[in-house]
Amino acid sequence: MALFQNTLLSIAEKAQQLTCALGEESAALLNNNVDNGPFDGDPAIPPPSDEAWDLAQAMVTDFYQMIAILTPRHIQTLKFSFAASLETAIGIAAHFRVADLIEKRGGRASVDDLATDADTDANKLTNVLRALTARHMFVELETGVFANNRHSRTLLGGHGAPEMIESYALVSGKAFDGLLPVMTDKSAMHSIDPRDGAFARAVGVPKGITEWIMLPENEAHLAQLVAGIPWLTSMVAHRIVHEFDWRRWGPTARICDMGCADGGIMSLIKAETPSLHIICQDLKATLPMTRQTFALSHPGAEERNEVEFIAHSYFDIQTTEADAYWLRGVLHDYTDADCVRILHTVANQLQQNPQARVLINEIVKPSMVVPEHDKDAPASNAAVRTQSAFLEMSSLMQLHTTAFLAGKERSYDEFQLLFAQAGYRIARYHHLHLFTAIMELELVQ
Numbered sequence: 157m158a159l160f161q162n163t164l165l166s167i168a169e170k171a172q173q174l175t176c177a178l179g180e181e182s183a184a185l186l187n188n189n190v191d192n193g194p195f196d197g198d199p200a201i202p203p204p205s206d207e208a209w210d211l212a213q214a215m216v217t218d219f220y221q222m223i224a225i226l227t228p229r230h231i232q233t234l235k236f237s238f239a240a241s242l243e244t245a246i247g248i249a250a251h252f253r254v255a256d257l258i259e260k261r262g263g264r265a266s267v268d269d270l271a272t273d274a275d276t277d278a279n280k281l282t283n284v285l286r287a288l289t290a291r292h293m294f295v296e297l298e299t300g301v302f303a304n305n306r307h308s309r310t311l312l313g314g315h316g317a318p319e320m321i322e323s324y325a326l327v328s329g330k331a332f333d334g335l336l337p338v339m340t341d342k343s344a345m346h347s348i349d350p351r352d353g354a355f356a357r358a359v360g361v362p363k364g365i366t367e368w369i370m371l372p373e374n375e376a377h378l379a380q381l382v383a384g385i386p387w388l389t390s391m392v393a394h395r396i397v398h399e400f401d402w403r404r405w406g407p408t409a410r411i412c413d414m415g416c417a418d419g420g421i422m423s424l425i426k427a428e429t430p431s432l433h434i435i436c437q438d439l440k441a442t443l444p445m446t447r448q449t450f451a452l453s454h455p456g457a458e459e460r461n462e463v464e465f466i467a468h469s470y471f472d473i474q475t476t477e478a479d480a481y482w483l484r485g486v487l488h489d490y491t492d493a494d495c496v497r498i499l500h501t502v503a504n505q506l507q508q509n510p511q512a513r514v515l516i517n518e519i520v521k522p523s524m525v526v527p528e529h530d531k532d533a534p535a536s537n538a539a540v541r542t543q544s545a546f547l548e549m550s551s552l553m554q555l556h557t558t559a560f561l562a563g564k565e566r567s568y569d570e571f572q573l574l575f576a577q578a579g580y581r582i583a584r585y586h587h588l589h590l591f592t593a594i595m596e597l598e599l600v601q
């Protein structure tokens with residue numbers, strides 16, 4: 157059969173399987189007009205099984221293929237060159253808090269009223285909103301009258317989402333202006349140092365975004381980013397806390413977070429399994445922030461010796477005994493040689509305790525390889541499991557990260573090679589439902 161029929165069949169079959177996997181009641185919530193659907197993390201809706209997540213994501217992959225099949229090729233190509241319109245539109249909608257303005261007007265609002273409330277031009281605001289409604293973000297109930305839907309409600313204030321979306325779209329999104337200049341500059345193209353990266357090039361200062369945002373003149377951007385972190389963390393952290401078995405080394409296992417930053421993830425893991433012993437390691441200057449997180453979330457835990465805060469560089473030999481050494485978002489900041497140095501620092505601990513593991517939590521760069529003999533198969537067949545979930549989303553995300561953070565995102569094969577260089581192998585690969593994976597490392601004997 158041709159690609160069109162194969163893809164259509166794949167979507168139809170998966171739709172049936174998904175309805176069974178979710179159950180009729182949850183499947184009825186696969187809808188943009190409800191508050192929350194089955195995949196939105198609403199505790200009132202039964203959590204979808206792994207099978208349901210996989211089916212839903214495979215269907216999305218097939219739908220993208222179907223869109224490509226059905227779109228005239230000139231238009232499909234042109235669409236890519238206009239894609240920045242979407243980023244700008246969502247950034248502007250977040251900036252003006254359009255979702256909140258609609259709610260304040262009773263749940264539906266004319267664009268004239270919205271423009272008055274936002275103190276902007278109604279015609280331009282209509283253009284912004286129509287770019288979004290065409291992608292099912294907000295809904296136009298009658299000409300020029302807009303309401304929220306399931307997706308635009310994400311932009312309601314109070315949880316940091318509009319701040320984070322605006323920051324991503326309009327601040328870190330600037331980095332894209334610098335990507336081509338970096339990629340054509342022989343002195344910078346191979347560097348993974350944020351000071352040589354696209355963001356630095358775009359803002360014209362040799363600083364990555366984490367340094368740039370600390371400059372006094374960028375105080376407002378920093379405040380916005382900080383406001384958005386809880387929203388982002390809650391979405392991502394949920395996967396880490398619930399999709400990995402943190403009790404597998406026993407209820408009182410020792411979990412050591414190397415480069416723990418604010419300690420947000422460990423504090424959530426501790427909340428889920430209070431008996432775990434948590435060790436937060438970071439540079440000395442960061443630990444007051446980590447302590448603050450735990451003081452609020454687990455008062456008295458440090459005094460009861462349930463949580464330790466240790467100033468330790470992950471380039472120094474690890475002297476703390478633990479069952480698991482957790483490195484989240486660390487390796488992608490470093491060259492292969494530096495990653496090998498970091499991994500070597502823990503090897504002595506794993507030699508003494510072979511049950512202990514190094515847990516690497518990173519985006520695993522996705523790809524969609526379509527071999528010649530399989531070119532008429534639905535796209536979902538090509539999305540392998542040993543990569544970040546949500547192929548389309550994580551493909552965009554790894555490019556966004558490359559542009560705004562620099563560093564080096566790696567594929568599964570690249571990780572395997574890197575770990576082998578450091579004397580480790582992947583004992584287990586944990587595919588999380590959103591964006592990242594946990595690779596569990598053991599020493600090669």
Ligand SMILES: C[S@@+](CC[C@H](N)C(=O)[O-])C[C@H]1O[C@@H](n2cnc3c(N)ncnc32)[C@H](O)[C@@H]1O
Nearest residue numbers: 415416417438439442468469470471484485486
């Ligand atoms: C590399 S990222 C890690 C992100 C963090 N694991 C998370 O999940 O958000 C940034 C953190 O690493 C810390 N860091 C940077 N260099 C370090 C080093 N040599 N040793 C330990 N921590 C370091 C920074 O202070 C910061 O808190």
